[in-house]
Amino acid sequence: MKDPETPSEEALDFEETIAATVATSAAATSTTLEVAAANPLRDPRDKRLPRVAGPCVLVLFGVTGDLAKRKLLPAIYDLGNRGLLPPGFSLVGFARRDWKDQDFAQVTHDAVKAHARTPFREEVWKQLREGIHFVPGEFSDDGAFDALAMALKEIDETRGTGGNYAFYLSVPPKFFPVVVEQLKRTGVSQAPPGSWRRVVIEKPFGHDLKSAHELNEITTSAFPESSIFRIDHYLGKETVQNILALRFANNLYEPIWNRGYVDHVQITMAEDIGIGGRAGYYDGIGAARDVIQNHLLQLLALVAMEDPTSFDASALRREKEKVLKAVQLPSDLALNTARGQYDAGWQGGEKVVGYLQEDGISPDSTTETYAAIKLEIANRRWAGVPFYLRTGKRLGRRVTEVAVVFQRAPHLPFSKDDTEILGQNALVIRVQPDEGITVRFGSKVPGTAMEVRDVSMDFAYGESFLESSPEAYERLLLDVMIGDPPLFPHQREVELSWKILDPIEEFWATQGQPEGYPAGSWGPPSADAMMGDGRAWRRL
Amino acid sequence: MTTFMLTDTTAGKISAQLMQLRHQMGAPAIGMVLTLIVVCEERDQYDSLRAASEAAREHPSRIIVVINRESDEANRLDAELRIGESTPGEVVVLRLYGELTEHADSVVSPLLLPDTPVVAWWPGLAPEVLSKDPVGMLAQRRISDARGSRDGGVESLVTRAKGYAPGDTDLSWARLTPWRSLLAAAFDQPTGKVRKGTVEASPGNPSAPLLAAWLSERLGAPIKVADSNGPGLTAVRLTTADGMLAVCRSDARLATLSRPGQPDRNVALARRQTAELLSEELRRLDSDEIYGAAVKRLARSYKS
Numbered sequence: 001m002k003d004p005e006t007p008s009e010e011a012l013d014f015e016e017t018i019a020a021t022v023a024t025s026a027a028a029t030s031t032t033l034e035v036a037a038a039n040p041l042r043d044p045r046d047k048r049l050p051r052v053a054g055p056c057v058l059v060l061f062g063v064t065g066d067l068a069k070r071k072l073l074p075a076i077y078d079l080g081n082r083g084l085l086p087p088g089f090s091l092v093g094f095a096r097r098d099w100k101d102q103d104f105a106q107v108t109h110d111a112v113k114a115h116a117r118t119p120f121r122e123e124v125w126k127q128l129r130e131g132i133h134f135v136p137g138e139f140s141d142d143g144a145f146d147a148l149a150m151a152l153k154e155i156d157e158t159r160g161t162g163g164n165y166a167f168y169l170s171v172p173p174k175f176f177p178v179v180v181e182q183l184k185r186t187g188v189s190q191a192p193p194g195s196w197r198r199v200v201i202e203k204p205f206g207h208d209l210k211s212a213h214e215l216n217e218i219t220t221s222a223f224p225e226s227s228i229f230r231i232d233h234y235l236g237k238e239t240v241q242n243i244l245a246l247r248f249a250n251n252l253y254e255p256i257w258n259r260g261y262v263d264h265v266q267i268t269m270a271e272d273i274g275i276g277g278r279a280g281y282y283d284g285i286g287a288a289r290d291v292i293q294n295h296l297l298q299l300l301a302l303v304a305m306e307d308p309t310s311f312d313a314s315a316l317r318r319e320k321e322k323v324l325k326a327v328q329l330p331s332d333l334a335l336n337t338a339r340g341q342y343d344a345g346w347q348g349g350e351k352v353v354g355y356l357q358e359d360g361i362s363p364d365s366t367t368e369t370y371a372a373i374k375l376e377i378a379n380r381r382w383a384g385v386p387f388y389l390r391t392g393k394r395l396g397r398r399v400t401e402v403a404v405v406f407q408r409a410p411h412l413p414f415s416k417d418d419t420e421i422l423g424q425n426a427l428v429i430r431v432q433p434d435e436g437i438t439v440r441f442g443s444k445v446p447g448t449a450m451e452v453r454d455v456s457m458d459f460a461y462g463e464s465f466l467e468s469s470p471e472a473y474e475r476l477l478l479d480v481m482i483g484d485p486p487l488f489p490h491q492r493e494v495e496l497s498w499k500i501l502d503p504i505e506e507f508w509a510t511q512g513q514p515e516g517y518p519a520g521s522w523g524p525p526s527a528d529a530m531m532g533d534g535r536a537w538r539r540l
Numbered sequence: 541m542t543t544f545m546l547t548d549t550t551a552g553k554i555s556a557q558l559m560q561l562r563h564q565m566g567a568p569a570i571g572m573v574l575t576l577i578v579v580c581e582e583r584d585q586y587d588s589l590r591a592a593s594e595a596a597r598e599h600p601s602r603i604i605v606v607i608n609r610e611s612d613e614a615n616r617l618d619a620e621l622r623i624g625e626s627t628p629g630e631v632v633v634l635r636l637y638g639e640l641t642e643h644a645d646s647v648v649s650p651l652l653l654p655d656t657p658v659v660a661w662w663p664g665l666a667p668e669v670l671s672k673d674p675v676g677m678l679a680q681r682r683i684s685d686a687r688g689s690r691d692g693g694v695e696s697l698v699t700r701a702k703g704y705a706p707g708d709t710d711l712s713w714a715r716l717t718p719w720r721s722l723l724a725a726a727f728d729q730p731t732g733k734v735r736k737g738t739v740e741a742s743p744g745n746p747s748a749p750l751l752a753a754w755l756s757e758r759l760g761a762p763i764k765v766a767d768s769n770g771p772g773l774t775a776v777r778l779t780t781a782d783g784m785l786a787v788c789r790s791d792a793r794l795a796t797l798s799r800p801g802q803p804d805r806n807v808a809l810a811r812r813q814t815a816e817l818l819s820e821e822l823r824r825l826d827s828d829e830i831y832g833a834a835v836k837r838l839a840r841s842y843k844s
Contacts, residue, residue, distance in 0.1 A: 123793040
């Protein structure tokens with residue numbers, strides 16, 4: 001801990017040593033981990049003090065996008081409202097708009113008013129407003145990025161942000177190369193000693209293994225892997241983090257969390273909406289690349305992985321990688337996968353058009369809007385236990401869940417009639433909406449006969465918990481600014497996921513038109529056919 | 541909201557009635573995470589209960605309000621049960637008469653939720669030693685509020701320090717969290733050795749000496765308390781080897797952080813409602829050793 005520049009002749013007591021170490025490096029304005037560790041006001045036992053990010057600038061590319069308005073800007077305000085933004089925190093918007101700082105501030109203000117989770121407070125807004133800047137320009141315009149670099153330098157002086165910048169690329173992936181190149185050219189991707197530069201990228205991380213690899217080449221040419229934060233907003237959700245708590249903080253589930261007791265696992269992400277205005281992005285990508293590759297395989301990894309030695313990023317990622325490596329595809333892809341495309345129909349009382357009739361979709365598009373696959377995990381814990389993953393648009397309702405379905409009791413000491421309607425026990429982690437956990441088990445129906453039927457026991461985070469539980473983006477943005485990576489997938493995980501999905505996509509590409517399913521239903525018939533062995537999708 | 545009154549009753553009857561009300565509402569199993577006992581006087585009842593119900597939105601709980609009425613009347617227990625659609629959890633308001641006022645624990649203990657944490661809160665006057673109080677003994681977390689005491693808050697913190705047991709905390713400490721958080725964030729950057737400092741606040745504010753005690757405990761420097769026009773805490777000024785580091789707040793909402801060689805910056809630092817303070821207390825139920833050290837230091841340096 002002792003700084004080499006500390007005069008060694010000074011005989012100081014412990015407290016003073018710390019203060020002196022801090023003082024010698026006081027010339028620099030940056031925050032280093034050592035300084036934070038030597039902070040006399042912090043104490044691991046002082047749990048009231050929240051983790052607050054150090055002074056920094058968040059540069060947001062794509063501020064006019066939907067995500068920025070609905071999620072990112074409100075999340076930044078909510079962080080401020082919870083006292084988690086550092087003094088001097090600055091937000092720089094970059095977009096192709098003829099805006100001044102105050103125009104961007106107005107956009108932010110409107111977004112915060114409309115979508116923030118916490119109440120609007122004038123003083124919090126005032127703090128945020130002081131740090132809002134806007135740089136207009138195109139991604140190909142060298143002048144605009146020179147202006148950005150200058151603006152950042154100026155902010156360091158006027159706001160004391162110490163050269164710490166996070167670049168959030170909320171832009172379509174086709175712009176990544178040019179933006180990253182510009183950041184490299186202007187030198188803002190290079191952190192001087194004692195400060196940090198980080199880049200945040202959103203899915204999709206490529207559309208197959210090759211493109212994911214190329215994308216990574218581009219990003220790593222300017223930023224080291226440790227500075228790249230890949231956002232999978234599912235991992236910021238409280239319920240998803242709770243999977244880890246459920247599995248590794250309890251002794252109740254571990255003994256049955258294996259092939260000895262688990263019959264199969266179903267991971268579902270169903271949406272009731274169509275593709276909306278995302279035609280340009282969605283067509284040619286499809287449900288599997290959009291959802292299975294990232295969200296569902298990450299959920300699978302969290303449910304199936306072994307216990308990590310600790311919750312730091314490397315230990316957690318190592319376990320996730322191990323289990324993703326052990327994933328095996330079924331030998332007959334025709335039999336064990338399903339893909340569909342929604343037709344016109346009725347969805348929740350509304351008449352809706354089919355995928356091929358949506359604006360901007362070519363009438364002969366073969367893009368799937370429903371995808372289901374069966375995977376196995378070749379390790380001691382899971383061998384022979386199928387993991388069924390499904391996702392789709394225009395399904396019956398919006399729900400995301402992980403259901404661990406257990407085997408039937410080996411022997412039932414009841415008559416066959418009494419247990420006729422008894423299903424399999426299940427533990428369901430409801431990710432959204434209505435976050436919580438459901439346990440399904442058999443119970444006696446009150447009365448004189450011994451009739452056993454399925455009942456559900458619910459743990460709900462509930463509406464009350466919900467209003468105070470932070471949005472996924474709040475948690476993830478804070479983690480980026482603090483530099484805490486466990487909740488962000490590593491490039492190796494991204495590539496492993498593509499290795500799982502690529503053969504399926506290649507097979508599907510040879511199969512022509514996906515099977516149709518009526519909007520508002522639960523997918524094409526082939527999805528039910530692929531289950532087999534007396535198993536069925538849960539009715540959601 | 542369903543309200544049900546029981547007069548001249550017992551804990552057993554209250555329990556049975558609660559269960560019946562819950563079944564009538566069609567919600568027999570709500571995931572309540574703790575029992576919060578609020579011991580207060582009749583005149584504090586409304587505000588305290590409101591704060592507790594608000595905190596229960598984050599921590600669904602059974603709230604038991606204990607109000608001691610006339611001790612020279614005949615022994616009697618009156619209860620008011622509330623189960624709401626708008627608020628999670630349940631509220632039981634108990635009014636105790638006669639000798640029963642000395643034995644509140646006998647009513648409260650059978651009403652506690654089994655096998656979940658119990659928190660006791662005294663919004664107004666609190667017993668001298670929280671952990672030796674019959675109701676306090678039922679709880680693993682005991683919350684007092686120096687500002688609610690009549691004898692001037694600072695003396696009551698000295699009393700708290702004398703009777704301190706792990707699990708005690710005071711809302712005047714929770715009021716300091718935003719200040720402490722901001723100061724700690726300021727020290728995340730290199731800062732010279734602190735030589736001395738002052739905490740400024742409206743006269744008699746119990747949080748001010750507590751903040752000064754914490755700062756001098758952690759920084760190893762003398763920190764004085766000075767009076768200001770308020771409201772509440774108005775400034776912390778620390779003289780460091782590099783110059784003055786100060787946090788000033790004059791409007792109870794927005795503070796200015798100034799440090800040597802850097803521009804002044806505004807930070808939102810609003811005073812918080814009781815409900816928010818209580819929510820913070822309920823978030824972690826283990827003992828707060830940092831508070832213990834600060835309040836003991838305050839008692840050592842306090843000269844009456």
